[in-house]
Amino acid sequence: MTFETGAVLQPGRGEIPGALYLPASEANTFWGRLPCETDVAVLTVDPGDIVTIDTISHEGILDDQGRDPVAFFAQHGVAAEAVLDDAVAIAASTGRRDPAVDGPHVVTGPIAVRGAEPGDVLTMTLVTATPRVPYGVISNRHGRGALAGELPRGSENVSVFAAATRDAAGSLVGTLPRTPGGVPSVTFPLHPFLGIMGVAVAGDERPHSVPPGPHGGNIDISLLVEGASLHLPVQVPGALAYVGDPHFAQGDGEVALTALEASLRVTVRFDLITKQDARARFGEIAGPLAETAEFLVPTGLDEDLDVAVQKCVRAALDLLHARFGMEESVAYAYLSAATDFNISQVVDLVKGVHARIRVSDFDD
Known part of the structure; x- marks a missing residue:
C-alpha cells in the first residue's frame, strides 16, 4: 500500500498499477443500485487480468450532506483542490439516484469476464488499495445503526470527519476528536478495503445497494484487505462484476451505520473457477x-x-x-x-x- 499525507489521486493521475484502468466516471458507475443481467459492461477482461479501478465514497455527496462535496469538506478545512473531481461530478449528476428508494453507494462497473457462465465462481483478489484522499467520514443516520431510535441524540444526522495520517512507525492511522472540536484526539489503525464486491443478478431489476446477498454486494467484511480474495457464484454470462463502498477502516459490526468511509484506488485481479473445480475446492x-x-x-x-x-x-x-x-x-x-x-x-x-x-x- 502506498500513501502520502496530503496526496490526492484525481482521476487518471498518480500510480496506476494494473494493465487496465477504469475511472469512476458517470458512465462507469451506478449510484444506489447494483448491476443486473441486462446492463452493458463498461469493460471486458480475460480471466487473470489485473485492473486498477477508482472508487468513490458516498460520504460527502449525499443529499442530507448538501450534495456538494466541495462545500461539505470545506467545513472541515479541506481545500477545493483536495476534493475528488469525479465525486463532484457524481454529486452534480441528475436523474441517477432517488434518495427515497435507492441506496447511498457509488459502484464502479460492471466488468464482464470472458468465459464466465452461471455456476462458475468468480474470484476477485484485492492486489492494492490506496487512499485517494487523506480524510474520510463516519456517519450515523436516523433510523439506521445498531441503536436506531436511540442515537443520534438530536434531530440531525451526525457525520464525523476523520483525518488519515501516518504515525511515527509509518503505519496508517485514523484520527478522531474525543469530543466535537476537542483535543486530545484518539487514533486507530487503518486497513483499507472494499465494502462492496459483487456480481450481477439475473433478470432486469437492479438490486438496492444496501442489503448483501448471494451476489455479494455490500458484505462489509473487513478481512478483505490487500492480498485477500472473494469468491462469488456467477449468476449471469460474463459475471458483470463491480466494486464500491470503499473504507479506510471498519470494526466488525459497523454499529453506527457507516465505518470510516473514504475513496480508494484499488487494483483487482479477476480469476475464473469452473463449476466442477469450485465444487471440489469449496x-x-x-x-x-x-x-x-x-x-x-x-x-x-x-x-x-x-x-x-x-x-x-x-x-x-x-x-x-x-x-x-x-x-x-x-x-x-x-x-x-x-x-x-x-x-x-x-x-x-x-x-x-x-x-x-x-x-x-x-x-x-
Whole structure:
C-alpha cells in the first residue's frame, strides 16, 4: 500500500498499477443500485487480468450532506483542490439516484469476464488499495445503526470527519476528536478495503445497494484487505462484476451505520473457477466466500442475525467436508473449539456473519 499525507489521486493521475484502468466516471458507475443481467459492461477482461479501478465514497455527496462535496469538506478545512473531481461530478449528476428508494453507494462497473457462465465462481483478489484522499467520514443516520431510535441524540444526522495520517512507525492511522472540536484526539489503525464486491443478478431489476446477498454486494467484511480474495457464484454470462463502498477502516459490526468511509484506488485481479473445480475446492458455494493467507472465510446472510449465524455454520461445515474431507460431527466440533464466528455488520438490513477457519490447522 502506498500513501502520502496530503496526496490526492484525481482521476487518471498518480500510480496506476494494473494493465487496465477504469475511472469512476458517470458512465462507469451506478449510484444506489447494483448491476443486473441486462446492463452493458463498461469493460471486458480475460480471466487473470489485473485492473486498477477508482472508487468513490458516498460520504460527502449525499443529499442530507448538501450534495456538494466541495462545500461539505470545506467545513472541515479541506481545500477545493483536495476534493475528488469525479465525486463532484457524481454529486452534480441528475436523474441517477432517488434518495427515497435507492441506496447511498457509488459502484464502479460492471466488468464482464470472458468465459464466465452461471455456476462458475468468480474470484476477485484485492492486489492494492490506496487512499485517494487523506480524510474520510463516519456517519450515523436516523433510523439506521445498531441503536436506531436511540442515537443520534438530536434531530440531525451526525457525520464525523476523520483525518488519515501516518504515525511515527509509518503505519496508517485514523484520527478522531474525543469530543466535537476537542483535543486530545484518539487514533486507530487503518486497513483499507472494499465494502462492496459483487456480481450481477439475473433478470432486469437492479438490486438496492444496501442489503448483501448471494451476489455479494455490500458484505462489509473487513478481512478483505490487500492480498485477500472473494469468491462469488456467477449468476449471469460474463459475471458483470463491480466494486464500491470503499473504507479506510471498519470494526466488525459497523454499529453506527457507516465505518470510516473514504475513496480508494484499488487494483483487482479477476480469476475464473469452473463449476466442477469450485465444487471440489469449496463445496457448494451459495454465497460469498472470502479467503486470506491465514483464513478461509465462509459467510451467512439473513435479516435475522440468529439465522445468519446458522447459515454461516452450515457453509463452514460444507467447506470443511469438501476441502479437507472432514466428517460432519468432527467438523462441527472443530468449529466450536477452534473457529471464531464474527458479525460482519448489523446495519445493512440483511445482517452478515463470517467464520475464520485457520488454514494452518490443515497444513497436511
